[in-house]
Amino acid sequence: MDFEDTPEEAAYRAKVRAWIEANKDALPDRDHGSRAESVAAAKKWQARKYEAGYVGITWPKAVGGQGGSAMQQIIFNQEEAKYNAPTGLYAIGLGMCIPTVFSHALSPEIAQRYVPVAMKGEEVWCQLFSEPAAGSDLAGIRTRAERDGDDWVINGQKVWTSGAHLSDFGIVVTRTDPNVPKHKGLTMFIVDMKAPGVEVRPIKQMSGGSEFNEVFFTDVRIKDTHRLGEVGEGWKVSLTTLMHERLAVGGKPASAPGVKEMIELAKAIDFAEGSALEQSHVRISALSSGRTPGPESSISKIVIANNMQDMGAFAADLCESAGLMMGDDAPDLPHLTRFQTSYIGSAGLRIAGGTDEILRNIIAERVLGLPGEIRPDKDIPFSEATKLGL
Amino acid sequence: MNFQFSEEAEALREQARRFLEDRSGREKARAVMTADSGIDRDLWAEIVALGWTALRIPEEHGGLGLSVLELCVLAEEVGRVVSPVPFTSSVLLATEALIAHGTDNQKAKWLPKLADGSAIGTVALAEGTATPGTRSKVKIVDGKATGVKVPVADAKVADFIIFSGADGLYLVETGASGVTMDGVETIDLVRLSARVTLNNAAVEPLNGGQAGLEHFLQSAAVLLAFEGLGGADAAMEMALGYAKERVAFGRKIAGYQAVKHRLADMYIKNQLARSHAYYGAWALLTGANELVQASAGARLAAMDAYQFAAEENVQLHGGIGFTWESDCQFYYRRARLLTLMLGAKAHWADVLVRALEQRNTMMAA
Numbered sequence: 001m002d003f004e005d006t007p008e009e010a011a012y013r014a015k016v017r018a019w020i021e022a023n024k025d026a027l028p029d030r031d032h033g034s035r036a037e038s039v040a041a042a043k044k045w046q047a048r049k050y051e052a053g054y055v056g057i058t059w060p061k062a063v064g065g066q067g068g069s070a071m072q073q074i075i076f077n078q079e080e081a082k083y084n085a086p087t088g089l090y091a092i093g094l095g096m097c098i099p100t101v102f103s104h105a106l107s108p109e110i111a112q113r114y115v116p117v118a119m120k121g122e123e124v125w126c127q128l129f130s131e132p133a134a135g136s137d138l139a140g141i142r143t144r145a146e147r148d149g150d151d152w153v154i155n156g157q158k159v160w161t162s163g164a165h166l167s168d169f170g171i172v173v174t175r176t177d178p179n180v181p182k183h184k185g186l187t188m189f190i191v192d193m194k195a196p197g198v199e200v201r202p203i204k205q206m207s208g209g210s211e212f213n214e215v216f217f218t219d220v221r222i223k224d225t226h227r228l229g230e231v232g233e234g235w236k237v238s239l240t241t242l243m244h245e246r247l248a249v250g251g252k253p254a255s256a257p258g259v260k261e262m263i264e265l266a267k268a269i270d271f272a273e274g275s276a277l278e279q280s281h282v283r284i285s286a287l288s289s290g291r292t293p294g295p296e297s298s299i300s301k302i303v304i305a306n307n308m309q310d311m312g313a314f315a316a317d318l319c320e321s322a323g324l325m326m327g328d329d330a331p332d333l334p335h336l337t338r339f340q341t342s343y344i345g346s347a348g349l350r351i352a353g354g355t356d357e358i359l360r361n362i363i364a365e366r367v368l369g370l371p372g373e374i375r376p377d378k379d380i381p382f383s384e385a386t387k388l389g390l
Numbered sequence: 391m392n393f394q395f396s397e398e399a400e401a402l403r404e405q406a407r408r409f410l411e412d413r414s415g416r417e418k419a420r421a422v423m424t425a426d427s428g429i430d431r432d433l434w435a436e437i438v439a440l441g442w443t444a445l446r447i448p449e450e451h452g453g454l455g456l457s458v459l460e461l462c463v464l465a466e467e468v469g470r471v472v473s474p475v476p477f478t479s480s481v482l483l484a485t486e487a488l489i490a491h492g493t494d495n496q497k498a499k500w501l502p503k504l505a506d507g508s509a510i511g512t513v514a515l516a517e518g519t520a521t522p523g524t525r526s527k528v529k530i531v532d533g534k535a536t537g538v539k540v541p542v543a544d545a546k547v548a549d550f551i552i553f554s555g556a557d558g559l560y561l562v563e564t565g566a567s568g569v570t571m572d573g574v575e576t577i578d579l580v581r582l583s584a585r586v587t588l589n590n591a592a593v594e595p596l597n598g599g600q601a602g603l604e605h606f607l608q609s610a611a612v613l614l615a616f617e618g619l620g621g622a623d624a625a626m627e628m629a630l631g632y633a634k635e636r637v638a639f640g641r642k643i644a645g646y647q648a649v650k651h652r653l654a655d656m657y658i659k660n661q662l663a664r665s666h667a668y669y670g671a672w673a674l675l676t677g678a679n680e681l682v683q684a685s686a687g688a689r690l691a692a693m694d695a696y697q698f699a700a701e702e703n704v705q706l707h708g709g710i711g712f713t714w715e716s717d718c719q720f721y722y723r724r725a726r727l728l729t730l731m732l733g734a735k736a737h738w739a740d741v742l743v744r745a746l747e748q749r750n751t752m753m754a755a
Contacts, residue, residue, distance in 0.1 A: 137639045140639075205714060206712050316577075318734075321518070322518045323734070324731065325541055327575045
C-alpha cells in the first residue's frame with residue numbers, strides 16, 4: 001500500500017500546481033457574484049484550462065482528450081479544488097454528457113461539431129433523464145420520441161434538470177417503443193435547448209434557490225443524425241452517462257464547509273467552560289465527521305451528503321440559539337451561514353444523482369454481488385405495465 | 391400506575407385534531423410564510439374562542455383551571471400542523487411561566503387578558519451562543535434592564551415578554567419605553583423571530599429567582615417535547631402516505647425493506663419519545679423530584695425523533711420533497727427551531743447525566 005504519489009504522479013502534481021499558480025489571474029476573486037458574473041468567470045477559467053490541455057484528461061486523444069490516467073484527473077481536481085475554481089457550470093456537460101456524445105455519436109462529424117466547443121466551455125450542456133414518475137426508476141420514463149422522416153418528434157416532460165436554464169444543448173432519453181419491456185424501448189438524442197418547443201421552468205427548492213428545472217418538450221424536432229447509439233439502445237447508452245454521473249455529483253460541493261471550518265467555528269464559540277473545542281464531545285464529533293473515503297464514488301456521495309447534514313446540524317447546535325439565525329442576521333461566527341446552508345442543501349444532495357437508497361442498492365448488488373430486487377415490471381411491455389399501474 | 395391520559399384529555403385531543411385539520415392545515419403555515427405576516431389572526435381568534443388560551447389559567451383569573459396534561463395534549467396537536475399562531479410562545483411558555491412563578495400583581499394583570507385573548511405573551515431565553523436561559527448578560531439595576539435578547543419568537547405580536555436574567559425570570563412590557571425590536575431571519579420561516587433590545591427598560595422580576603427559572607426551563611422542556619412529538623408523528627405520517635402511493639420498479643416504494651425499515655425506525659424513535667414525554671408530563675403534574683431527569687429525557691428523545699423524522703421525510707419523498715412547494719420543509723425547519731430555542735442536545739444530555747449521577751449517589755447512600 002502507498003498513500004503517497006508515485007514519482008510520476010508527484011511530477012504531474014508539481015506541474016499542475018505550477019500551472020494553476022501561474023494562471024490564477026483567471027480565477028474569480030470572490031464566490032458570489034451575479035449569475036451572469038459567475039457564468040462569465042466559469043467560462044474564462046474553462047478556456048484557460050482548455051488551452052493548457054487540462055480538459056478531458058482521461059479522454060482518448062482521438063476525441064481531443066489527453067489520454068491520461070484517472071489518477072491524473074484526480075490529482076488535477078484536488079489541486080484545482082484548493083483554489084475554489086468555478087467548475088460547477090461544466091460538471092454535468094463535461095462529466096456526463098460529452099463522454100456519452102463521443103462514445104455514442106453516429107458520426108465523427110457530430111462528435112467534431114460538439115466535443116471541442118464544449119471542452120473550451122463555449123457551450124453548456126445538461127442531462128435530461130429524470131421525470132415526475134421516473135426518478136430512481138429511470139427506465140420508467142414516458143417522454144415519447146416518434147419517427148417522422150429524417151426527424152424525431154419529442155413530447156413529454158423532464159424534471160430536476162440541473163442547469164437547463166443555462167444550457168445550450170442537452171442529452172435526452174426518450175421512449176421510442178412502448179410495446180417492449182421498459183429497458184428495451186428507450187433511445188437517446190442530442191437536443192438543442194434553444195429549439196422551438198423546448199420550455200424551461202425553474203423549480204424553487206426548499207433552500208429558496210432554483211438550480212433545478214422542469215423542461216417541457218412540445219413537438220420538438222431532432223434530426224436522426226443527432227441520435228446517440230442505436231434505436232432501442234438508450235438504456236445502455238444512459239449507463240455510460242450514469243457511470244460518469246456519480247463522479248460528477250459525488251464530490252463535496254465547494255460551498256460545503258468541512259472539518260477545518262468546524263474547528264474554526266468551535267474555537268470561536270465562548271462556552272461556559274472555555275471554547276467549544278475544549279469540550280470533549282465537540283472534539284470527538286468534529287473528527288469522526290471528517291472521515292472521508294478515498295476518491296469519489298457511490299460510497300463517497302452517501303458519506304458526503306449525510307456528513308453535510310450531520311455536520312450542519314452539529315455546527316448549529318454548537319452555536320445554541322445563534323445557530324437558528326440565517327442570512328444577513330446570522331451572528332458573526334465563522335462559517336455558521338455556510339453550515340446552515342449546507343444543512344438544508346444536504347437534504348437535496350442525498351437525493352440528487354442517485355438517492356441514498358439507490359446507491360446502497362448499487363453497492364449491495366454490483367459491488368457485493370447480492371441478488372437484485374424482484375421486479376414485476378421488468379419483462380412485460382411498458383404499455384402493459386403502465387396499464388397495470390406498475 | 392396508569393400511563394394513559396384521562397378520557398377528558400382524549401376527548402380534547404379528538405376535538406383539537408378535528409379542528410386543526412379542518413381549520414389549520416399546513417396551507418395556513420404556507421400562507422403566513424409567503425405573506426410575511428407572522429401569524430394568522432383569524433385562526434388565533436378561533437383558538438381563543440375554543441378556550442385553549444384559558445385552559446390552564448385558574449378560574450379566579452378567568453380561566454378553565456385544567457391540568458398540565460390537557461395542555462400537553464394540545465401542544466402535541468398544534469405541533470402536528472405547524473399552526474401559524476403564537477400558541478407555543480404565549481400558552482405553553484409565557485402563560486405557564488406566569489401561572490407557576492408570576493407575582494400576584496402580574497397574574498392579576500395578565501392572566502385574564504391571556505385567557506380572553508386580549509393579550510399575547512412570549513418568552514426570551516436566547517442570547518447568542520449561550521445556552522438559552524443561562525449566562526444572561528442583560529444588566530438589571532433598580533428595576534431597569536439593558537441588554538439584547540435574540541432570537542425571540544413571536545416578539546412582534548407580543549404584549550409582554552418574560553425573559554431570563556442572570557438571576558431569574560423578569561417581565562417586560564413590549565410597549566414600555568426603552569424596548570425596541572427588529573425582525574431577524576431564522577431557519578424557521580413560519581414562526582418569526584426578532585432581536586429585542588432593552589435600553590434602560592422598566593422590568594419586574596417573577597418569583598422564585600434562579601430556582602424558578604430552572605423549574606420553568608424543565609416545564610418548557612416537557613411541553614416542547616409534546617410539540618416536537620406531534621411534529622415527528624406528522625412527518626412520519628407524511629412519509630408513510632407518500633411511500634404507499636409512489637411507484638418505482640413496478641411496486642409501491644413502501645414495499646421495499648429499505649423504505650419500510652426507515653419508517654419503522656421513525657416509529658420506534660417516536661414511541662420512545664412518547665414514553666419519555668409522558669413521564670415528563672407526569673413529573674410536571676405531580677411535582678416529582680424526578681422532573682429534572684424526566685424533562686431532560688423527554689426533550690432529548692423528542693428532538694432526536696423530530697429531527698430524524700423531518701430529515702427522512704424529505705428523503706423518502708425524493709426530489710419532490712426538496713421543493714419549496716412541498717410541506718416537508720416545515721418540519722425540517724421547525725425541528726431545528728424547537729431544538730435550538732431551548733438549549734441544544736449537549737446541554738440537556740449533560741443535565742440528564744448529572745441528574746442520574748445524583749440519583750445514583752443518593753440511592754447508594
